Amino acid sequence: MTSEPHLVVTEVSKRFSGVQALERASLSVRRGSITSLIGPNGAGKSTLFDIITGFESPDSGHIEFGGRRITGLPAYRIARLGLIRTFQMTKVLTKLSVIDNLCLAAKSHPGERLSDLIWRPKAGRTTERRVARKAEEMLALFRLEAVAGDYAGTLSGGQRKLLEFARALMAEPELIMLDEPLAGINPTLRRELLGYMQQLRDSTGRTFFFVEHDMSAVMSVSDQIWVMSNGRVIAEGAPMVVRQNQAVVDAYLGARRGPGPTLQELR
Amino acid sequence: MDTFFNVEFWAFVGIVAGIYAIFALGLQLQFGITGLANFGHVAFMGIGAYTMAILIIQGDQSVWIAALLAIITAIFFAAVIGLVTLRLRADYLAITTIAFSEIVRLLAVNLRWLTGGPEGTTNLLGTGKATNFSAPWMVLLGGLRDRLSTLTGLEFSTNLTMLLIVWMVVLILTVLLSLMVRSPWGRVLKAIREDEDAARALGKNTFWYKSQALMIGAALAALAGLIYAIQFTYFSPQDVEPLLTFFGYVIIIMGGIGSIVGTPFGAVIFGFLFAGTRFFDFPPFSLLQSPERASLRLIIVGALIVGIMALRPQGLFGKKEELALDQ
Numbered sequence: 001m002t003s004e005p006h007l008v009v010t011e012v013s014k015r016f017s018g019v020q021a022l023e024r025a026s027l028s029v030r031r032g033s034i035t036s037l038i039g040p041n042g043a044g045k046s047t048l049f050d051i052i053t054g055f056e057s058p059d060s061g062h063i064e065f066g067g068r069r070i071t072g073l074p075a076y077r078i079a080r081l082g083l084i085r086t087f088q089m090t091k092v093l094t095k096l097s098v099i100d101n102l103c104l105a106a107k108s109h110p111g112e113r114l115s116d117l118i119w120r121p122k123a124g125r126t127t128e129r130r131v132a133r134k135a136e137e138m139l140a141l142f143r144l145e146a147v148a149g150d151y152a153g154t155l156s157g158g159q160r161k162l163l164e165f166a167r168a169l170m171a172e173p174e175l176i177m178l179d180e181p182l183a184g185i186n187p188t189l190r191r192e193l194l195g196y197m198q199q200l201r202d203s204t205g206r207t208f209f210f211v212e213h214d215m216s217a218v219m220s221v222s223d224q225i226w227v228m229s230n231g232r233v234i235a236e237g238a239p240m241v242v243r244q245n246q247a248v249v250d251a252y253l254g255a256r257r258g259p260g261p262t263l264q265e266l267r
Numbered sequence: 268m269d270t271f272f273n274v275e276f277w278a279f280v281g282i283v284a285g286i287y288a289i290f291a292l293g294l295q296l297q298f299g300i301t302g303l304a305n306f307g308h309v310a311f312m313g314i315g316a317y318t319m320a321i322l323i324i325q326g327d328q329s330v331w332i333a334a335l336l337a338i339i340t341a342i343f344f345a346a347v348i349g350l351v352t353l354r355l356r357a358d359y360l361a362i363t364t365i366a367f368s369e370i371v372r373l374l375a376v377n378l379r380w381l382t383g384g385p386e387g388t389t390n391l392l393g394t395g396k397a398t399n400f401s402a403p404w405m406v407l408l409g410g411l412r413d414r415l416s417t418l419t420g421l422e423f424s425t426n427l428t429m430l431l432i433v434w435m436v437v438l439i440l441t442v443l444l445s446l447m448v449r450s451p452w453g454r455v456l457k458a459i460r461e462d463e464d465a466a467r468a469l470g471k472n473t474f475w476y477k478s479q480a481l482m483i484g485a486a487l488a489a490l491a492g493l494i495y496a497i498q499f500t501y502f503s504p505q506d507v508e509p510l511l512t513f514f515g516y517v518i519i520i521m522g523g524i525g526s527i528v529g530t531p532f533g534a535v536i537f538g539f540l541f542a543g544t545r546f547f548d549f550p551p552f553s554l555l556q557s558p559e560r561a562s563l564r565l566i567i568v569g570a571l572i573v574g575i576m577a578l579r580p581q582g583l584f585g586k587k588e589e590l591a592l593d594q
Binding site for chain 1: 454471
């Protein structure tokens with residue numbers, strides 16, 4: 001992990017008809033780190049994800065990815081720069097097979113261009129074979145090989161989370177943003193996925209930035225944690241530091257009515 | 268009863284079914300594969316037919332040049348419609364396209380100097396100067412018919428020759444579109460149908476893919492339109508009624524939503540139900556007055572379609588598992 005920032009969010013604000021979803025939120029993610037974003041439900045984490053990835057535009061503030069300003073770029077352009085995200089409410093393509101869901105993520109696939117289909121049909125076929133092989137490896141890694149040919153719509157909630165995670169990795173992102181990747185996944189597989197994240201970070205220098213409510217997971221793998229509450233970033237630091245931050249504890253206590261970690265879990 | 272055994276009549280029905288098939292293939296690509304609710308498909312058929320007729324009669328162009336320019340014109344309008352609607356939510360596309368198709372129809376009625384007005388292309392050079400843009404094509408077709416007859420030793424009629432040509436076109440288009448839809452390109456279109464945001468998040472320029480689907484579909488509608496105009500030697504604003512778009516939907520639903528191969532089959536069933544019931548002049552139909560018979564015919568067609576859908580809700584070639592995933 002270097003100290004070079006991979007993603008920098010500067011003073012981003014967003015208002016949705018009367019609700020201040022984000023208020024001058026600033027944070028940064030170091031290249032090659034596993035960084036997590038936590039906070040009570042409604043803190044603005046998913047909105048921030050949407051704004052970073054171009055699915056929403058900020059009222060003010062800007063975002064830099066890899067030293068390049070990406071504020072206002074369309075979502076697909078941001079994805080092509082190597083910033084791939086998943087969604088809190090999974091978006092698997094129900095009437096496509098599981099393997100097709102993965103193959104879709106391949107980047108710069110000549111078979112996806114009509115002109116190349118006509119003039120260089122071979123290039124498309126070669127790429128497709130390579131992509132399919134990689135998809136199969138990914139399926140094995142995520143324990144989905146048994147359902148490779150099934151419609152993605154037949155998968156369980158947890159399997160859909162896995163598929164989305166795998167699909168995001170298929171796109172060979174530099175930075176991958178995961179919105180609650182562990183929700184609905186069994187504890188054994190959770191540990192494996194977290195281990196895999198660490199392994200990928202160490203071997204490829206990939207950056208992970210994720211939102212997660214599983215505090216033990218967050219505390220065990222994160223290099224750095226950002227905490228949000230009511231649209232603001234209220235704390236930042238290594239797991240040890242954040243755990244002892246009074247503002248963080250208060251934010252979670254203030255939101256006790258909603259689901260979230262207990263005081264014990266935080267400590 | 269005579270018409271029932273008349274080869275010429277069934278050849279004619281077959282031609283119309285083939286034209287419906289080409290028309291519906293465009294809609295299948297747009298709606299069945301990409302999920303674009305185009306409710307103004309007939310407009311592109313009208314643009315194709317009118318552009319060709321006008322270019323032949325007023326512009327003195329050959330059939331081929333006119334046909335090519337007609338398709339290009341339809342593609343151009345599809346691109347423009349796409350530009351203004353495809354960034355909006357899906358339902359806006361539906362509203363905009365149906366409005367567009369009505370605008371095209373009303374322009375065809377009112378721009379007399381250009382379209383010949385409500386009487387259609389016969390008045391393209393003004394009333395009283397009946398025109399016919401099909402003449403050069405008919406000469407070509409006649410030559411082809413004679414050559415086919417000598418080649419096979421069978422007696423080919425003009426209609427049978429046309430039937431052969433139209434269904435050759437349908438076959439080629441069906442194979443071509445099937446290959447396209449099965450390619451990674453087609454996979455992106457299906458992904459857009461399932462969840463456009465997911466496709467965007469993976470770096471797909473969904474706007475451009477949707478535009479392509481719209482333009483290719485429009486080209487197919489225009490092709491259907493100009494074959495239709497040639498076959499009937501005449502085209503009028505009545506042929507641009509919104510009802511025709513919905514015939515297209517009936518066809519793709521019967522063939523199976525999302526199935527390119529099913530589309531021509533849906534067209535044949537629809538074409539034969541619709542045109543085939545036209546000359547039911549045997550009892551009990553012969554006991555009725557002709558307007559009553561016409562209404563009864565629509566009722567029968569409707570009932571048969573309901574029956575088919577009750578037996579096979581996924582359509583002929585649709586996949587039942589996919590239907591279950593919608594719930």
